[in-house]
Amino acid sequence: MDAKLRYTTMRDALRRTGRPIVYSLCEWGVNRPWEWAKDVGHLWRTTGDITDSYKSMLGIAKANWTLADYAGPGHWNDPDMLEVGNRGMTDNEYRSHFNLWAIMAAPLLIGSDLRTATPQTFEILGNREVIAIDQDPLGVQGKPIRSAGGVHVLVKPLQNGDKAVLLFNEGEKTERVTTTAAEIGLPQASGYKLRDLWAHTDRHTAGTIAATLPPHGSAMFRVNADRGWAKYPPAVDTGAALQTAYPGALPLVEPGDNASVTTSATNNGRAPAMTVKSELTGPAGWEARPESPNNTASLRTGESLNTKWLVKVPASAKPGLYVLTVRTTFRSDAEPRFDLEVRVPPPAPRTNAYVSDLTWLSSDNGWGPVERDTSNGEADAGDGNPMTINGVTFAKGIGAHAPSNIEFYVGGRCTSLAANVGVDDEEGADGSVGFEVWANGAKIADSGVMTNAMPAKPISADITGAMVVRLVVNDGGNGITSDHGDWADLRVTCA
Template sequence: MRHISALTTRRRVVGSLAAVLLCAAGLAAPAATARDTDGARETGGASDTRDRSAAEARPSAAKAKLPGDLARTPPMGFNNWNSTHCRAEFDEAMVKGIADLFVEKGLKDAGYQYVNLDDCWALPQRDANGKLVPDPKRFPNGIKGVADYVHGKGLKLGIYTSAGTKTCSDIGFPGALGHEVSDARQFADWGVDYLKYDNCNNQGVDAKQRYIAMRDALKATGRPIVYSICEWGENKPWEWAADVGHLWRTTGDISDNWSSMLSIMKQNLPLAEHAGPGRWNDPDMLEVGNGGMTDTEYRTHFSMWSIMASPLLIGSDLRKATPETFEIIGNKEVIAVDQDPLGKQGKVLSSDGGRWVVAKEMQDGSRTVALFNETGTAQSIATTAGAVGLPDADGYALRDLWQHKSYNTAGRIAATVPAHGTVLLRVAADGTWGKNPPAVELGLGGDPLVEAGQAKKLTSRVTNLGRTSAQQVSATFSGPSGWRIRATSPSTAGSLRTGASLSTSWTVTAPRGTAPGAYDLTLKAAYRSPGGARAARVLPLTAHVVVAPPAGDSAVSDLPWMSAVNGWGPVEKDTSNGEEAAGDGKPLTIGGAVFAKGLGVHAASAVEYYTGGACEKVAAQVGVDDEKGAKGTVTFEIWADGKKAASTGVLTNADTARGLTADVSGAQVVRLVVTDGGDGRDSDHADWAGPVLSC
């Protein structure tokens, strides 16, 4: 665990209290290490001296791995950390309430089993016998009492500790290093079914040694316990942990924002070959429902975790969840992708321009295909049945797993996908395609940019992807109240054969005085199959009402942006990034030089501005802000209409401010991008100092 770039990052215990506790345990205290609250991990000093009261827990190559009949599909359940951290609301009543909701809301029937306790369930000290003590205020009936309640619901209980002297919370509860046998025995006696084993305060003991020690201790209890290795991917556990645990974290900790989720997904996707029944790549828990992303982004989160055969551990407080959250996490068709018995993780087929195609082989021979749009505007994403591994056939059945509707296709698999959205399809060459209406793709060439009071000309397309014809086709286009949307060419067609399109021209006018911002539009196609069955497809779009920049030179931080994505906290105007809260930045400072104007960001970041084809140049001084000391590596990029116009290469905190200028002549949109320098996002506080847009 411990949440790099997370909503709350847990600090490692390194002060005088830690030193006293370590000495009492016969362990050397780690050297105090400065910690970046947006990302750095401290794993303690280099001492490998251990309390030999648990010498029998030393790893042995001769000892067998854990039972192989556990976690044959990715574990599904709940973990409280992402929604509660160590707050008082994490207690016995919450855990029992979650178990109740699993049953009441149908989540148990959908496959969710584990109700897992994270950090802060214990008292800060062991008892006189060296045993762990559940916090009596949080858990008055002890862990055994909670386990009995959860088991009574037909569910299972999970627990947490760390492979170090202390856990990862600020308080630092007792870790299991040197206590593996005793702690594992307690967990088994309490009826625990799942152990999440973290990585903090590990005293520099070799990771394999630490995690094998707990594996052997769990095995010795004789109780079947799913073993989750949470060492953040630091030691590439996918290469060695298949004989140690049932799942292993491949990344740092997730945060409830788009940038964090996207970064973690990209780290996990290349590891497909290492996953399989009983051995899963774990890109961390779900954030669905915690409020930091849109429902579209949460559907992407759930879709991509499912196609990656990831553990599905709900991280939101279900007692407060919205119907939309339950609809996402309870989608049985998507869950079936994650839980497919074949156990294959989806593989990336393409990702050009942020348009991703990921395909997963299923036990029944079908393929699940994710068409994922990383970009900030709607994109057409396409592949073919052959490319995803299906055999040649006359036609294919295509099931939309979010719309819960079936279609046929001649072999092309395509959709226009909203910004940050995912279309999840299950495609089969099983001979059943003929009973379904043809699939169609709707397109508009991206999300429109509209200046208030001025008519914007757009063209929509309805394209028949099916083996059968689409008949009585009609296109409709709608927007907010008061907007004028008018077709200026035919919006109907009697019939569309395979591959044919209905193109319709439209004018879209936002009322004068409409405030700049994002507004919802909807493009819809209605049609019939040759047998007369009605069908429809709907494409949600976003219109951006924009204002042309003034002539001359303008400070970029004085202009309204169209969109802003940031890796940690919000983008700040005229100050550094600071930390998570808005407005907590400091003066922009690079190599000791202070700048009055600019943007303070954190990788990965992208800030978009409307330039309307009227601007020629963007110029700025750029670099890593001094506020994080000697940490941080980033790359600055300027993009014009989706093409990279300038880049710095990797910069570090040792670099002074670097000039960056880009020719953006004729571009409608300019995007200021910061990526990490290839070593993760820890301390990647970046400054666009004194940026000027010339128009």
């Protein structure tokens, strides 16, 4: 029985009960239900199952937002439940998750255990202003009006003529994301009211809608052409960036070192922002000193105050994430702020080492976590098997599943990397992957496509001078099927 007939038969049976019932279709988008299910059910899954990872959430969001024209009142695209609070993503990523689902008019089904939810989880799930965007009676699914370089602007028209705007930075470095009232479809006006749905503040803008966003971060606004715009303070967006070793690098600082940070405050309002001052603060023991002016008498429309700061990292700083906060004050009750996350890395290896024995900066994986010294079990940590490639078993290494990325810090102290790579024997003949080594943002080694029928292949790379090494497992160019990639005997030579 084909999918349309099967679900139509169930629809007819539900109607015969005479009771109002919400009918949700779930065949994971295999039969393109958005093309035929409008008169069959109220919502339909558009993708495979979501998992509690940023990569899964992002992939599903991108697939779902292309289907905006099929949704409307009483018939909705369903990109699967919310993962907010399940602890596989950061709160920053969960806010983006919630924003994306809301702008796409998706069903907001809580998928976490509220008995153990954190205050931050309740804050995200309970944001009534964002929920109102999702449930707006006009029933239009928001969609991107611009996407380039991992930066996205999504817009959703609302019943009262307002526009909901989501600025989203999917990438790995801080970005200032902008749009305009004209670009989002509002009529020309001398000023606009800008409602920040997370800060819960009202500002005015001359037309620019902007936010400086951390990696994976987002900002959501409700915007309208308001004749009373002048009663609101000007919208000033604030940001900060750390000078890194190479473009796109993680913002890393070593204990006892000095770091260079640049802060910015930009006036997007029609009226000037008066008596503007920026302050940068860090955790206890961190010092921040301005090396250029951090105040000005006024900022007119479009003007910015940019300040360079010297940040002293205490020698006692332990590995982990730290937050540097920039606050901008001016003559109003407004105090825009931006939190810049910086990372003190674990100590770089001082002797030759297996990478599976190091503390990594980050890792993500297609299915389940990346495993140390076993193959990938696709579900929970520690569920892998001995790594075996073409009949040869290896005691040390890393078990991954495409697509996979692992980053670790070597701090310029290592000279070479070597491994034997291949598809694990636990997978069938469909498995095919490629292994890549990246150093300081540049690819320096590539295995080419490896299949289950091939023996382990040696791969090596010169990492002299590298600060960060990234290991990539791709799908071999033919989609993700049985793609268990082993970095067997993976080791670095260091001094």
